[in-house]
Amino acid sequence: MGTTQLESVPEPKYWHLKTVLSEALDSEFSVGEILPNERDLAARFGVARATLRQALEQLELEGRLQRRRGVGTTVAPPRVGVAVGTEQHAWPGAAGDAWQPVDCEQTIPPAVVAAALDSGADEPVHVVRRSRMSHGQRVATELLYIPAASVPGLTAIDAPSGPARARAVLRELQHLSQESQDRSVELGSARADDAKDLDRLPGSPVLVVTTRFAAEGRTAVLSVATYRADTCRLTFGDSTGVEIHHDPERQAS
Amino acid sequence: MGTTQLESVPEPKYWHLKTVLSEALDSEFSVGEILPNERDLAARFGVARATLRQALEQLELEGRLQRRRGVGTTVAPPRVGVAVGTEQHAWPGAAGDAWQPVDCEQTIPPAVVAAALDSGADEPVHVVRRSRMSHGQRVATELLYIPAASVPGLTAIDAPSGPARARAVLRELQHLSQESQDRSVELGSARADDAKDLDRLPGSPVLVVTTRFAAEGRTAVLSVATYRADTCRLTFGDSTGVEIHHDPERQAS
DNA sequence: AAGTGGTCTAGACCACATA
DNA sequence: ATGTGGTCTAGACCACTTC
Numbered sequence: 001m002g003t004t005q006l007e008s009v010p011e012p013k014y015w016h017l018k019t020v021l022s023e024a025l026d027s028e029f030s031v032g033e034i035l036p037n038e039r040d041l042a043a044r045f046g047v048a049r050a051t052l053r054q055a056l057e058q059l060e061l062e063g064r065l066q067r068r069r070g071v072g073t074t075v076a077p078p079r080v081g082v083a084v085g086t087e088q089h090a091w092p093g094a095a096g097d098a099w100q101p102v103d104c105e106q107t108i109p110p111a112v113v114a115a116a117l118d119s120g121a122d123e124p125v126h127v128v129r130r131s132r133m134s135h136g137q138r139v140a141t142e143l144l145y146i147p148a149a150s151v152p153g154l155t156a157i158d159a160p161s162g163p164a165r166a167r168a169v170l171r172e173l174q175h176l177s178q179e180s181q182d183r184s185v186e187l188g189s190a191r192a193d194d195a196k197d198l199d200r201l202p203g204s205p206v207l208v209v210t211t212r213f214a215a216e217g218r219t220a221v222l223s224v225a226t227y228r229a230d231t232c233r234l235t236f237g238d239s240t241g242v243e244i245h246h247d248p249e250r251q252a253s
Numbered sequence: 254m255g256t257t258q259l260e261s262v263p264e265p266k267y268w269h270l271k272t273v274l275s276e277a278l279d280s281e282f283s284v285g286e287i288l289p290n291e292r293d294l295a296a297r298f299g300v301a302r303a304t305l306r307q308a309l310e311q312l313e314l315e316g317r318l319q320r321r322r323g324v325g326t327t328v329a330p331p332r333v334g335v336a337v338g339t340e341q342h343a344w345p346g347a348a349g350d351a352w353q354p355v356d357c358e359q360t361i362p363p364a365v366v367a368a369a370l371d372s373g374a375d376e377p378v379h380v381v382r383r384s385r386m387s388h389g390q391r392v393a394t395e396l397l398y399i400p401a402a403s404v405p406g407l408t409a410i411d412a413p414s415g416p417a418r419a420r421a422v423l424r425e426l427q428h429l430s431q432e433s434q435d436r437s438v439e440l441g442s443a444r445a446d447d448a449k450d451l452d453r454l455p456g457s458p459v460l461v462v463t464t465r466f467a468a469e470g471r472t473a474v475l476s477v478a479t480y481r482a483d484t485c486r487l488t489f490g491d492s493t494g495v496e497i498h499h500d501p502e503r504q505a506s
Numbered sequence: 507a508a509g510t511g512g513t514c515t516a517g518a519c520c521a522c523a524t525a
Numbered sequence: 526a527t528g529t530g531g532t533c534t535a536g537a538c539c540a541c542t543t544c
Contacts, residue, residue: 010539011455012512012513012514013513013514014513014514015455015456018456037528037529037530038529038530039529047514047515048514048515048516048517049515049516049517050513050514050515050516051513051514051515053530053531054513054514056530058442058456061440061441061442061458062440062441062442063439063440067529067530067531068522068523068529068530069521069522069523069529069530069531070521070522070523070524070528070529070530071522071523071524071528071529071530072528072529072530073529073530079439081437085338085436085489182488182489183338183488183489184334184486184487184488184489185438185460185486185487185489186316186332186460186482186485186486186487187314187315187316187440187458187460187482187483188315189311189314189315201531202264202268203268203271203311205314205440205458207438207439207440229439229440230440232439233437233438233439234437234438234439235435235436235437236338236435236436236437236438236489263520265531265532265533266532266533267532267533290509290510290511291510291511292510300533300534301533301534301535301536302534302535302536303532303533303534303535304532304533304534306511306512307532307533309511320510320511320512321510321511321541321542322510322511322512322540322541322542323509323510323511323540323541323542323543324509324510324511324541324542324543325509325510325511326510326511454512
């Protein structure tokens with residue numbers, strides 16, 4: 001065929017825009033620098049603001065940009081690696097883990113959680129809330145579901161709620177001997193309360209890490225940890241993790 | 254306070270819409286069923302189509318819906334758990350792994366990859382492309398970057414490219430003795446070629462699993478695997494993984 | 507040809523942060 | 526008060542699948 005292949009599959013404007021912006025970020029901007037506002041940027045590229053926003057959204061999803069209402073759009077630092085797989089046979093709350101107890105209450109868990117705990121559906125459990133900092137920033141919140149059977153020695157002498165209670169529950173947990181732990185990671189969107197903790201808007205993308213700790217043949221603890229997907233790279237395994245980000249579309253030649 | 258708290262923080266329409274739809278999906282629809290089209294749905298809820306789409310986008314992100322251009326919107330099955338952390342000290346291509354070699358070529362890697370391989374920036378490497386099926390569906394594509402030094406016994410007698418070549422490279426890899434492997438997981442958006450492999454549109458959310466395999470004190474293989482974030486739940490560790498999805502916003506009472 | 511989801515426009519108003 | 530990003534509208538046209 002002697003004919004020239006001219007854009008038989010024209011790429012969407014926002015996609016092209018994203019590529020252009022991405023290259024500009026690499027070459028002309030430095031971390032923390034603020035970009036022109038959306039209206040100006042849209043005008044500069046000759047597109048509607050909604051189209052420009054579609055490109056910005058993807059760049060934010062990829063961790064290249066950070067947008068804050070009322071403030072502006074800034075160039076994001078590279079994602080921070082947060083270790084998830086380390087403490088192999090330790091319980092939550094073991095010495096030196098990265099989490100900070102926030103609160104604790106005793107309630108009936110959601111149906112899906114009760115099922116995973118294979119406890120009765122109406123059985124109340126301890127729910128410990130913790131948060132995790134990294135590089136001076138809140139990167140995750142966690143809910144720990146702990147059946148009463150997992151902390152038999154727990155007394156009522158401590159405060160019925162609050163950080164002190166949370167620490168008491170976790171302390172009691174250390175007495176169990178752990179058999180195994182299963183972990184899974186999936187994409188989710190932040191619930192209202194998690195979003196608030198993470199300083200994001202509700203619905204922002206998060207990585208949900210669900211861990212089930214087993215002891216004495218049953219599920220002793222269920223942890224649901226919610227990490228900011230825009231700023232976090234979850235690392236597993238032996239060492240500190242690889243650092244590969246935003247693969248350029250084309251290979252260097 | 255005797256006053257009634259009336260929506261001092263009114264939630265966005267699309268957020269409320271998402272909640273309503275989510276509940277409808279739980280109670281009134283079954284997996285695979287097709288929803289009314291976007292124009293009808295928008296009219297039914299009295300919102301603009303763009304607003305309705307914002308709700309649908311989030312539900313798709315959470316793996317509750319599947320949308321296909323020209324076809325319609327269907328209720329998605331629960332996410333499939335795909336094991337990522339199993340073969341602890343095995344190389345890619347070891348007997349019984351879940352991957353299928355697709356192609357192989359020898360090129361200069363992107364700069365970020367070259368850096369992670371700590372090889373010279375202009376050093377060509379073998380790039381093996383593989384794909385992974387699960388439950389009859391393509392769930393991931395992978396690029397393996399393998400420096401020539403990692404496969405010293407490789408001969409040129411096989412085809413210079415194609416699946417046969419890929420298998421030859423992987424076979425050669427098994428001779429090395431592995432020291433460690435690091436893994437990390439982060440959110441990304443599908444590049445054009447990956448999107449095609451995964452039967453998604455470019456830019457759709459993916460989970461990028463980067464694994465570095467070490468041998469003889471250096472990086473022997475770098476794997477960048479791209480999983481469909483809408484359909485996959487990545488599982489690690491001892492067993493098959495927990496199954497918790499779409500936590501209802503409020504706890505059961 | 508008809509129907510679907512995907513892209514795009516040119517506006518408007520709102521919530522939030524900052525000065 | 527001003528400026529930012531976030532939400533929302535009512536259209537239009539395009540790409541794709543199916544009939």
